[in-house]
Amino acid sequence: MDPKNAGYLACLLTLVLSGCGGGGGSSGSSTATTTSLAASATDVKSGDAVTLTWSSTNANSCMASGAWSGTLATSGSQNQPVSATATYTITCTGAEGSASKSVTVTAWNAPVPTISADVTSILSNNTVTVTWSSQNATSCAGADGLSGTLGLSGSRASAALTTTTTLSVACSNPAFTAVKASVTITVSPTFTATVAIRYQVPGAPVVDQSIHYYVPDWANPVTKPVPFVWVELQNPSGQVVQQVFADASGVATFTGLNPSITYTPVVRSRISQAATGFDFVVLNNTAPVDTTKTSYRARYAAYANPGPAYIPDTRQPVQSMGTLTAGDGWDAAQRLLVDANRAAAPYALLASAVTEAQIVSAAIGGTPTWRPLTILWSTKNKGGLSAPPGNMDQGFVTGSGGYYNGGGHGGVDTTGKETLAAVAEDAEFISGDQSFEVMDLYPFILSHEMGHFTQALFSADQSPGGPHAYTDYEDPTLSWTEGSASGIASLVLQSPKQNRVVPVNGQLIVGVIDPSNYTVSGNPQNWPLGWYQENTVTRLMWQLYDPAGSIRLPAATVLAPLFTAAWQSGPWLATPWAYAVQLARLNPANASAISALADSVNIRTTGSDEWGSSETDTGNRTSPDALPPYVTVNIGAGPVSICSAGVSNEYNKESNIRYFRIPVAAGDNTSHTLTVQGASGTVPAINGYFYTPGSSSISASGTLLAPYTVLAVGACSVALSPYSTDTAACHEPAAPPAEQCWQVSVQ
């Protein structure tokens, strides 16, 4: 038989029994090719290796295919890294044909379970809903605070939780042990709540075309935060359960609150901040709580304004009570400002005080020490009383109120009447009476009074105070003190405009005063322009700062001279000249521009000094009565004639008193005698309070301060006091002449 034919026959037989070589399979005959293939593991971690072991019979060669390749020995083993699920095939071929085997190895990545909860912080006895899912997992089960078999994904409510609990899901696959994912639910028995405190004021004045007046823009109010304000929570019994001061944004945060109690937030008109030392309070002086007390803080209470009762959410551990806004009290339907609804005023005043204190603190640098400030405000407060005593409990005072230096405001008797007993307390009286002036709708007045507070604490105030007007020619210490207080306000408010709300024909209208261009409600004014007018000082300070102006100094730079040691020690007084010259000295790069600007408003600065020695503007006086601002009186020289002017009780107008300086050598501790001789019938007074009743001369002895001692002389009945009952003590034989000249000498 031909071998080929013999083979064909064998093959034919094999096909009958088990299949033929070349078609794969094994032969049942003893010469048939067989093979086996096994993997050391069929489930492995991705990247791990498996050992493939194979063998064959009656094979001459073996070939790898599938996830591996190449010629193989007819038996053996081989390591194969498995990065992904793979099928390994071996085909061995022998004389009788070939046989194949395959094995599949599954590569597993680590299970990746994820779990989340609808909330991760809850109050006690609440459930959360957890949601989980997984990858590469074949099974999942609950763990830690979650129990039971879970699907590969799903969601489920937890049990009611009473303590902080971790909820987990653990998932596994054939190659990996369980991998856990967790979410921790913070469970609190109490909640934290925040509440934001704001106040509402009308928008900037607009012209009401129906009456052709500027009026507050009631239709477009603005709200602003009340920083650092006192907020308390009261329980249903009215007991204060917690009290905090809000942050700089006016947000108060309470902690440890019981979710089963309804709380009423109450805001009180007091602010405090430990970091800055701010301690400002607005008190209702027409509702005394203890009339035996003479200090305002002990006598009067702060305003307290409640918000709506708050029913806590029983699930959320951090809650917002929302925003509480103190309304301005405007009734749009009746077009009336309703006193009973004027909640905003105390908080508007406090917010303005804080803003100013922050800006002044930045100008001073470091952490200046602010004394506590008490602001008296009431819807009944008004001025206009012709002479003291005012009555604080009833809310009426002389002038229109103002700043009472911490060195001593008047005491208060049991009826509220002001007394002469000094009480060390910085205070401001702010009018709220609609028939007088509403000083709380716009921040200018409070800012101006804060300017005086600033002067008293960190600068110098040598002004005689008293009534003053934009039409006046004023003493330079008065023009400086009042003008710079308004100047500070303009920098704080970033506007030179002064909005004053007064009643006309039963309506509240606004006078818009603008010192920067000497206008009122857009109408030019012929106010005096010079060192003798406070508006000029305000105008100068604004124009130095004005972002649209030519010099554009930062506010801190404009304010800097007020806070220097030189400013506080003198020997020159705080006047417009001292300010402009000091500012020029402190800013050499801008000195020429500063001086030129001051010169242009009749505060002579170019080539001058802090004494105003180069001043040429006499205001509304003749030269001998006005200039130089400081007459020099030398020790041992002959008498110097110094002339003052004015009528009885004027005391704070230009030339009512004249300043003189006595040069004193360093180390001069000897006693000197000052003599002032006036004309017959006059009574001279030194510094507005030292005089001999009925005498046209006065002498005094004492040591003098180097390098200069600065004093002032004027007619007693002019310079002594704003009130005639005091000037009567002068015993002046006649009314003072229009011009009073004094012979002044020092020996």
Added chain:
Amino acid sequence: MSTMLFVQGAMAAATLSFASIGPTAASPATSNSLGAAFVVIAKGTTSTVEITLHPSAPFDTVKVEAGSGVSVLSPPCAFSRVVAGGHYVCRVNVTQDARQASLTLNVVGEKTLDPANPPIIEVSHFTISNDSFVAPAAVKPRTMGPAMTRTPDPATAK
């Protein structure tokens, strides 16, 4: 001979002597062109007040208005076409509201300088204490002021 210590703070001391019964620094100024002066001619439940104007600037109108504490003001007092340097006098009877501790009169001057702008208003105030007023003996308790309105936070509106 009197003795006096010459110290640099002498001026400040003088200021404090004023401050004991009045503010050391008054409120910001306004204009004072009306030159208004007030004299109480007779004082009682109904007081008679004489108001004198020595204006340093002209006004279109000047009118005496009742402020707080006034229950009746008569007769009306008003002037028109007020000229600078003029002299104007009127007397008004003002009946005190017995519940108030004082009354206030306002003298309101008005002038239009430029019709394109609102008029200029100048107000002088005059306050008289009510000597017969007796404050309630009982000290007022601490009371709550007007309520604040609440705007819920959008995230936790309740």
